[in-house]
Each structure stands twice: as structure tokens, then as C-alpha cells.
Amino acid sequence: MRHALNGLLSLAGTATAMALTAVALAPPAAASGEVNVYSSRHYDTDERLYSDFTKATGIKINRIEAGASALIKRINSEGANSPADVLITVDAGRLWAADKDGLFEPINSEALAAAVPANLRHPNGHWFGFSTRARVIFYDKTRVKEPPKTYADLADPKYKGLVCTRSSSNIYMLSLMSSIIENLGAEKAKAWAKGLWENRAREPQGGDTDQLRGIASGECAIAISNTYYFARALRKNVRDLSGKTDNIAVVFPNQDSTGTHVNISGAGVLKTAPNKANAIKFVEYLASRKAQEYFSAGNDEYPVVVGVSKSSSVQKLGEFKADKLPLIKLGENQANAQKIYDEVGYK
Amino acid sequence: MARWAYLYEEQQTSNRPRKSTTLVTFQFPNSARALLSRIIRQRLASSALAAAVLLLLPLLALITSVFETDNGTLAHMANTVLSEFVLNTLALVVLVACGVAVIGTGTAWLVAMCEFPGRRIFEWALIVPLAIPAYILAYAYTDLLSHPGLVQSSLRDIMGWGPRDYWFPEIRSLGGAALMFVLVLYPYVYLLARTAFLEQSTCYTEVSRSLGYGPAQSFARVSLPLARPAIVGGITLALMETLADFGTVAHFGVPTFTTGIYRAWLAMDDSIAAAQLSTMLLGVVLTIIVIERLTRRKARYHNSRRLRALPAYRLPPVLGWLAALACALPVLLGFAIPLVVLANLAWIIDEGPTWSRYITLSTNSITLAGTASLVTVSVAVFFTYAARLDPGKISTAAVRLGNLGYAVPGSIIAVAILIPFAAFDNALDAAMRSGFGISTGLVLTGTITALVMAYVIRFLAVALGGVEAGLARIPATMDAAARSLGETQATMLRRVHLPLLRPALLTALLMVFVDVMKELPATLIMRPFNFDTLAIQTYRLASDERLAQAAIPALILVAVGLGPVILLSHRIMTSRRRDRASAQAEPPETAIAIATHNR
Numbered sequence A: 001m002r003h004a005l006n007g008l009l010s011l012a013g014t015a016t017a018m019a020l021t022a023v024a025l026a027p028p029a030a031a032s033g034e035v036n037v038y039s040s041r042h043y044d045t046d047e048r049l050y051s052d053f054t055k056a057t058g059i060k061i062n063r064i065e066a067g068a069s070a071l072i073k074r075i076n077s078e079g080a081n082s083p084a085d086v087l088i089t090v091d092a093g094r095l096w097a098a099d100k101d102g103l104f105e106p107i108n109s110e111a112l113a114a115a116v117p118a119n120l121r122h123p124n125g126h127w128f129g130f131s132t133r134a135r136v137i138f139y140d141k142t143r144v145k146e147p148p149k150t151y152a153d154l155a156d157p158k159y160k161g162l163v164c165t166r167s168s169s170n171i172y173m174l175s176l177m178s179s180i181i182e183n184l185g186a187e188k189a190k191a192w193a194k195g196l197w198e199n200r201a202r203e204p205q206g207g208d209t210d211q212l213r214g215i216a217s218g219e220c221a222i223a224i225s226n227t228y229y230f231a232r233a234l235r236k237n238v239r240d241l242s243g244k245t246d247n248i249a250v251v252f253p254n255q256d257s258t259g260t261h262v263n264i265s266g267a268g269v270l271k272t273a274p275n276k277a278n279a280i281k282f283v284e285y286l287a288s289r290k291a292q293e294y295f296s297a298g299n300d301e302y303p304v305v306v307g308v309s310k311s312s313s314v315q316k317l318g319e320f321k322a323d324k325l326p327l328i329k330l331g332e333n334q335a336n337a338q339k340i341y342d343e344v345g346y347k
Numbered sequence B: 001m002a003r004w005a006y007l008y009e010e011q012q013t014s015n016r017p018r019k020s021t022t023l024v025t026f027q028f029p030n031s032a033r034a035l036l037s038r039i040i041r042q043r044l045a046s047s048a049l050a051a052a053v054l055l056l057l058p059l060l061a062l063i064t065s066v067f068e069t070d071n072g073t074l075a076h077m078a079n080t081v082l083s084e085f086v087l088n089t090l091a092l093v094v095l096v097a098c099g100v101a102v103i104g105t106g107t108a109w110l111v112a113m114c115e116f117p118g119r120r121i122f123e124w125a126l127i128v129p130l131a132i133p134a135y136i137l138a139y140a141y142t143d144l145l146s147h148p149g150l151v152q153s154s155l156r157d158i159m160g161w162g163p164r165d166y167w168f169p170e171i172r173s174l175g176g177a178a179l180m181f182v183l184v185l186y187p188y189v190y191l192l193a194r195t196a197f198l199e200q201s202t203c204y205t206e207v208s209r210s211l212g213y214g215p216a217q218s219f220a221r222v223s224l225p226l227a228r229p230a231i232v233g234g235i236t237l238a239l240m241e242t243l244a245d246f247g248t249v250a251h252f253g254v255p256t257f258t259t260g261i262y263r264a265w266l267a268m269d270d271s272i273a274a275a276q277l278s279t280m281l282l283g284v285v286l287t288i289i290v291i292e293r294l295t296r297r298k299a300r301y302h303n304s305r306r307l308r309a310l311p312a313y314r315l316p317p318v319l320g321w322l323a324a325l326a327c328a329l330p331v332l333l334g335f336a337i338p339l340v341v342l343a344n345l346a347w348i349i350d351e352g353p354t355w356s357r358y359i360t361l362s363t364n365s366i367t368l369a370g371t372a373s374l375v376t377v378s379v380a381v382f383f384t385y386a387a388r389l390d391p392g393k394i395s396t397a398a399v400r401l402g403n404l405g406y407a408v409p410g411s412i413i414a415v416a417i418l419i420p421f422a423a424f425d426n427a428l429d430a431a432m433r434s435g436f437g438i439s440t441g442l443v444l445t446g447t448i449t450a451l452v453m454a455y456v457i458r459f460l461a462v463a464l465g466g467v468e469a470g471l472a473r474i475p476a477t478m479d480a481a482a483r484s485l486g487e488t489q490a491t492m493l494r495r496v497h498l499p500l501l502r503p504a505l506l507t508a509l510l511m512v513f514v515d516v517m518k519e520l521p522a523t524l525i526m527r528p529f530n531f532d533t534l535a536i537q538t539y540r541l542a543s544d545e546r547l548a549q550a551a552i553p554a555l556i557l558v559a560v561g562l563g564p565v566i567l568l569s570h571r572i573m574t575s576r577r578r579d580r581a582s583a584q585a586e587p588p589e590t591a592i593a594i595a596t597h598n599r
Helices: A002-025 A044-057 A068-081 A092-100 A110-115 A171-184 A186-198 A208-217 A227-235 A276-286 A289-299 A312-317 A328-332 A334-343 B002-014 B020-027 B032-055 B057-067 B073-079 B082-113 B119-125 B134-145 B150-159 B174-199 B202-210 B215-226 B228-244 B247-252 B257-267 B271-295 B317-347 B355-389 B393-402 B410-436 B448-472 B476-484 B489-518 B521-526 B534-543 B547-585 B589-598
Strands: A035-039 A061-065 A086-089 A128-140 A222-226 A248-251 A262-269
Touching: A035 A068, A035 A276, A044 A061, A044 A276, A044 A289, A068 A086, A068 A092, A068 B410, A068 B521, A086 A092, A086 A276, A092 A171, A092 A262, A092 A328, A110 A276, A128 A171, A128 A208, A128 A227, A128 A276, A128 A289, A171 A186, A171 A222, A171 A328, A171 A334, A171 B257, A186 A334, A208 A222, A208 A227, A208 A248, A222 A227, A227 A248, A227 A312, A262 A276, A328 A334, A334 B073, A334 B257, B032 B057, B032 B355, B032 B393, B032 B448, B057 B271, B057 B410, B073 B082, B073 B257, B073 B271, B082 B119, B082 B174, B082 B215, B082 B228, B082 B257, B082 B317, B119 B317, B119 B547, B134 B150, B134 B174, B134 B247, B134 B317, B134 B534, B134 B547, B174 B228, B174 B247, B174 B317, B174 B448, B174 B489, B202 B215, B215 B228, B228 B257, B228 B271, B228 B448, B247 B257, B257 B271, B257 B410, B271 B393, B271 B410, B317 B547, B355 B393, B355 B448, B355 B489, B355 B534, B355 B547, B393 B448, B410 B448, B410 B521, B448 B489, B448 B521, B476 B489, B489 B534, B489 B547, B521 B534, B534 B547
Parallel strands: A035 A061, A035 A086
Antiparallel strands: A086 A262, A128 A222, A128 A248, A128 A262
């Protein structure tokens, strides 16, 4: 046994030495023209997105996926030697935060300027949105005869005990609040949060899919969720939801006023990128027709480029008018959004 | 204690025959050799402290935040949500502490001291819930017990209840979260307490029995107090992990102090406030550790080696089956049921997994966990051994400081660890550029080496807990005997302490291994490019709300983690049995050593 233990310990030494050697021998990724992507997209369906780019251009993509805030911290601490070329996030607020730290290189690309609508990109080309997701209202047709037509309606006392949401600190809830602060002002936004809280069917919990499941099981009559979670249940087998969607209807809120709140998944090229040329190629590729179709087919998101066909599950949700709010506002208002939720006791 | 060290130095250089007559040489404590030995010993403690400080550099980055000004986030939180977060955390801590103490200690005593149906199986089965990460348990129980889940929907169908006509305990609640933590964390207490019970001297128990104590009294008045350091060590680990958790409480919508830290950082974009809150959390943990140490300052917990195996209490049939039930419940709830739920979830998905990818993921997980656990336990042995050879404030401080990395929420410590690594890399790069005109880039950041070092910082407490408890049970007289018999510091470690520590070392290895397998935040942010593990794959899918797909890597994670758990627990068992057997057959060498010393 003692020998076994000694063996284990020497094995540890060897393994560490091997790990060190392997790392020392590995050529720096930048040298070979490869593009290093730090991404907070974590969808398995994105594999095709990357492999297609490599197939078409011969440029290899190296990835690290983690939360956007942690990635931004890593880029900051790595400083001038950071190997990162491109940062991808799933929320405009995080792009804003990275930009505030001065991480992005302005990109002057005609292709990108033509493809991505102006409100979905940074005015100076620091970052670009590539797919949008709308935050909408779902409701049970059998229980709710007069569904809410706007976000403001959700706070109407007639929906008391019917509405399900997730926790206020969730980034999608924060972005929604940020847009409401921008559209209605902080005072009204606070009153709205209070009304929404008082209409809760249960304590905020779980993810967006859990809110939809709540409608299916009868726990909730109305829920707020991103579009793609519902579209996915139409396309694939989602436990306790697929096959139970007949009574669930969708409302795209604020169609007669500001339009429905949308957020983006977007990317920017980093100032310290060792391989800027290929990085820009990759970002341009994300706005290409083929890549845009993957966003819709793989993760049921809305492509940003006009005229790109949507997957059938996304088409089933219908067309809508999106809020044209400059997405920078989502980042700017975010801390305030959390404060307002906290002040009214929204969990 | 100290004079034995001098004695041993004398012996070492003079190479005298191993006789107790060497006591005579202790007439000249102020010799040059003694002075030399003192320096050597102090150097050991100092280097342990230096290593501890090095390991804690990332925490310094957090602690210095108290000198900075935040964006008013703390004031806002104190006025609104913080009191609720603190109360939730307190409730969680109390519930988890009681839960793991009762289940861990109770089951450990039953399998160590009693004989009942299935004891041999429960001996290792009670460890297996350790292989399941708390957040995965949370997902599984949500799937089973939430409103849309199987249990409630079946109830509604059978009883004809409407969706909101009845009361059912809410799994996504404070109580639910506490239950999740208890179920996955009680094995810490079980592992440490069981080792402690088994190594308790027969004499104490025999005396208690001869004084008329039954099993229950003997447990309460003799075994339990003697096992206290081990039990408290286990509870402390469980609490630190509870305090640092974010995944489980976030999924359940139960805001805790850690939620507050994340909220300050992610929602309010105020890293200074987040670091300050983390420092407060550290302060609380440090206070708990210090208070616990103070309350047992006077007590010592050395046990003399048992000289023969203690006959187990043979429980009467009814009690025996009750004991079996008590041991079966945690295994069922913490392992069997969630596993069935996960398997059932994985069953419904449309596409099959790509096995070659899962082989890579498993290899990555095992390599990381294996390397990290061995390195971490080696570091822990160094620290505790330094504290033993050179007891004093310096070495004690080193051991205490080594514990702190475990109590900080994962993402916070991970981001803090990045800072010194990247700073070192950039300084090296700058020096090389100016000195030799070559750029070294980032040497450590984004490598496996840095990741393993991050695990050491994060999980040293786990290894220290196991090794320290084990080392404390070896009486100091043993060191004296070994030295009088001519062992050097190094050979004493190799020939006396490590063999005696074997079960404790294996336990520590096992705990760190499983912890690294499950670890997420540091792995996510510090790993090299294109390097995924089973935990990361589970997280990717689960955070995208693809729970059914996430069930597959989760199951593989549990299966891969389970192998070493069973293997190591088997080794721990057999080493113990051999101990028992040899103890019965002949008095061990160490007993002779003590006898020699006492003469």
C-alpha cells in the first residue's frame, strides 16, 4: 500500500511535468493565423457555425466559453498579451460593459454596416449584433380571456395571482427593465415592478422554460419568456412542455407603441487581438447569409440580416415590430434596473 | 516534544545504534547541532507560511478592496435586500450544519461500531452521493417534485385535483435547498467521522463498557466527544461549500449572501462591492474556524493505537433493520432517486450523444481531477507536517490561511486567481522583452498548470481537513519514539507518518478528486482553448435549459466520479481490515516503539 501511495505521488509529479511540457511545446495559437474566440454563447448547435467557417476559409477557431463578465475580467487581466481575438456575448449589456473597459477595436466594415441594422450595432463599430431574441408574453388561452397587450398591462391588478417570472437578477429580466426605464421613465418603471410583483402566481424561480412549463401544468396563467425557449418546444422534445403547447398563445407586447423588447447576441474584435485580420473575417462571416440561417435553425433566434429565412418553428411565432431602442441603453440602465427591483422587494 | 528533536539530531549525526540509551546525549541542548536543527525547523514553518501566502495572493486582491470605494452598491443593498440575504444564509447554514452532523455522524457510527444487515455495503455506499454536484441534484429534484413534475402531476391525475387546489411542499425553497446540500455534503462528515471512530482506541470504549455504558451511552459520552475534531472538520467543509454555492440557490430562487455577491458583480457591475462582500464572507468563515479552535484549545485528541479489534455491537433484529433503513435513506435520496430521474430525462431526448466526444471529456476530467488531487494532498501534507514538526504561531497561521480559498464563491475566487497569474506572466514578458528582445507571452495563464494551481487554492481546505484530522490522531509520543530510533524528518514522514496516515490520505485524495470533477467556475474561466470537461458540458446544456441533454454528461460525470470513489473507499476499507487483523495477530511495531520509549 505504501508503494501504491508512493507510486501515486510520483505519478502526480510526472503528470504535472507532462502537463507543463505539453503546454510549453504547444505553439502559440496566434502564430498560425487561428482566431481565438472568448464566447458566452454555449449552444451545442453553434458547432456547425464554427466548423463551416473553418471549412470555407481554412482558419481554425479556438474557443473558451464562460460567463461574459468573467471573460471580460480575464481579458482585462491578460492585458496586452491576451490571446483573445473576438468576444461574443448573449446580451447587449455585457457588450456595453466590455466597451466601457475600452476592450473593443473599432471595425470599419462596409459589409457589416450594410448587413446589421443600425440600432443593433455600436455607432463606431465596436460591436455588432448577429441574432435577436424577443422577450414576450405567453398565456393560457383557456384561463385568460383578455390577454395583456403591453408590458405595462402585466402590472394590472386584474391579473393578480396569475403571472410567473424568473428572478429579478436574471440578465433577461434586467434588460427588460432597462428598456422600460428608457421608454417610461424610472418612476413608472418602479410602479410597474411593484404591480408585477403583486400579480405573481408564485415566487420567482427557475429559467424561462420553467415559466412556460408552469403554464402547461396550470401553476401560472401568464408568463414572461424569451421566444426561442417556446420555439424549441415546438421543434424538439422538451420535458413537460412539448405536446402541451396547444393552449399556450404568444403576445408580442407594445405593438401599438414602442415595439417588443429585443436583446441581441453580438460580438466585437478586441483591441489586443493578435490576429485582427482573420478576426474581422470571422465577425463578417457571422453576418453572412449562411451563418444567419444557423442562428435561426440551431437556436430558434431571429436573424438580424433582412431577408434571411427563418426556421419553421420561429415562423410559427409570427412577425412582430421590435423596439428600436439603441441597445447601449440596456447596459447603461442595468444597475438601475436591479436597484428598482430591489426597492419594491421583487425577488 | 522539543527535546526529542534535539535528541534525534544528535542521533542522526552520530549514527548510534537504536537504543534508548541515547537519552544520555540530551545533556547538551545548547550545542551547535541543536542550534542548527532549530534553524532547520523554523525554516520549515516559515516556508509553509510563505507557501500559504503565495497560495492566498488571489485573496489579497479581494481583501484590498476594503480600501476602495464602491459605486454605492453596498449602501443600496444594505437598505433593501441584504438583511433578507443574510437571514436566508443563516437559516441555510444552521439547517445544513444540523443535517450533515446528524446524518454523517449517525451513519458513520452505525457502520463503524455496530453490526447490522447490509453494513458492509453501506460502508461504501454512504459515500456515493459525494459524486453528484449539488446543482445537478437540484435539477433532478425539480424535475421530479415541481408543479409540472411527475409526482405532482400524477397526484393531480389520481386525485382529480385542479392545478392549484392543494398544498404541496415547494422544492424550490430554502428548505429544499438545505435538503440538497445536506444530501450531497453529509459524506464529508461521514468519511471523516467514520475514520475517527475506527481509529479510536479500544481502551476508552472498553472502559466505558466496563462501567456499564450501553451502545447509546458509549456513543454519546465517549465516541462522540473523541471524534469531535473530525466531525467539526466535516461540518466546516460542508458549510464552506454551502456558503460558496451559487448554482443551486440561483436555480431555486433562494437569495443568499453569495447571491448578493454575484448581484453586486453581475447585475450592478460593481466588482469592488462584490470583493468587499466576499471579504466579509471570508471574515465570517475565519471567525467560525477560530472560535471552534478556541473552544477546544485545552483538549487534545490523541489516541493511543488500538491494540486489538473491538467487537462490534450486534444490534437486535428490529434495531438492526432500523439502522439499515437509516443508512439506506441518505443513499436513496442523495444518489439512487436522482440517478433514476436523470436516466429517465436522458431517455427522452431525440439524438444520441457523440461518444468519442464524451471519451475526450472524461479523459480531461479525470486527468485534471487526478493531478489536482495528488498535488493538493501533497501540499496539505507539507503544511500539516510543518505544523507538527515545528508547532507555533507561524505554522498554525499557515494551516489556517490555507483553508480560506474554499469559502469564497467559485467565480469570485476564479477571477481573483487570474489576476496574480496574468500579472506574473506580463511581468515576465516585459522583462524578457527588455532583456533579450523576445516575447514570452502568457506562460501560465490559460494553461493546465495554472488551472491545477487554482484547484489547489480552492480545495486545499478539503485536503487539510482530512490530513490534519489524521495526523492529530497520531500521538506525539510516536514521533519521539521514531526519532529515538534514528529516523530523520524525512524518513519519519515516509516510514512512520505516511503509513499511519494512509486512510486519511486516501480519504483526502478522494474528496479533492470528486470536488475537482464537479468544479465549474474556475475550470470555465481558467482553462486552455478548446478544453472541455464533463462538468462544463453539463453546465453548457443546463444553462441553455436543455436539461434532458444535460442529463447525459451529468450521468457520465457521476459514473466517472464513482469509479475512484468506490475504488478508494474499497482501499480505505481493506487497509482498515488489515489493520484490525494485524492488530489482533501481533502488537504493531509502533506499540513496541512506545514501550521502548516508556521504559
